[in-house]
Amino acid sequence: MSLILRLSKKLRYRACKGYTWLLKGGLKSCGERVYFEFPVRIEQPQSVSIGNDVVCYPRVWINPVLAWAGIQYQGEVVLHDRVKIGYGVQISAAGSIVIEEDVAIGAGAVIVDHIHDHRHLEMPIFNAPLSKPEPVRIGKGSFLGVYCFIGPGVQIGEHSVVAANAVVTRNVPPYSTAIGNPARIIPFHFPDEQGRATDQNCGVGFG
Numbered sequence: 444m445s446l447i448l449r450l451s452k453k454l455r456y457r458a459c460k461g462y463t464w465l466l467k468g469g470l471k472s473c474g475e476r477v478y479f480e481f482p483v484r485i486e487q488p489q490s491v492s493i494g495n496d497v498v499c500y501p502r503v504w505i506n507p508v509l510a511w512a513g514i515q516y517q518g519e520v521v522l523h524d525r526v527k528i529g530y531g532v533q534i535s536a537a538g539s540i541v542i543e544e545d546v547a548i549g550a551g552a553v554i555v556d557h558i559h560d561h562r563h564l565e566m567p568i569f570n571a572p573l574s575k576p577e578p579v580r581i582g583k584g585s586f587l588g589v590y591c592f593i594g595p596g597v598q599i600g601e602h603s604v605v606a607a608n609a610v611v612t613r614n615v616p617p618y619s620t621a622i623g624n625p626a627r628i629i630p631f632h633f634p635d636e637q638g639r640a641t642d643q644n645c646g647v648g649f650g
């Protein structure tokens with residue numbers, strides 16, 4: 444049985460390498476050693492830039508929006524080097540979403556720079572024009588927990604943690620943790636002169 448499992452894993456890896464090769468061809472730019480596990484859905488691949496050593500696990504959906512409800516947009520998604528994206532993550536940009544180096548994103552996380560504008564009462568919300576896109580950036584070395592939500596305009600500082608199921612609608616400072624719905628900041632951890640973490644409870648939260 445173990446031999447069959449090893450063979451199955453090897454065949455799957457080779458199949459995904461071929462699948463990755465097919466997807467890479469349409470991207471705006473793509474680095475080396477990128478790996479997509481089937482199935483990964485990339486809309487408008489000409490608006491997606493990917494760095495080196497990026498991994499996307501199954502059911503990731505990357506969606507740069509170019510048109511919705513008769514309105515044109517210029518959505519762009521940029522994944523820098525060594526980004527790891529977990530199962531079922533959704534990334535949707537009508538403007539710009541940038542995920543910096545060494546970011547890991549847990550399964551089921553959602554990152555958007557827009558919402559469906561609910562002020563159009565004459566139509567279903569899903570069919571309404573999008574809100575004005577506000578750029579989103581996830582700072583290098585950060586970790587986004589499973590099923591968290593990162594909303595329009597959020598800037599997450601480097602080496603920060605977003606807890607599982609957190610709903611983040613405001614900026615997260617570097618070296619901090621965001622937890623809850625709506626997300627609030629809990630103790631910072633600043634690096635000392637040797638680069639080690641030193642915890643400090645700043646008492647800052649989101650209103």
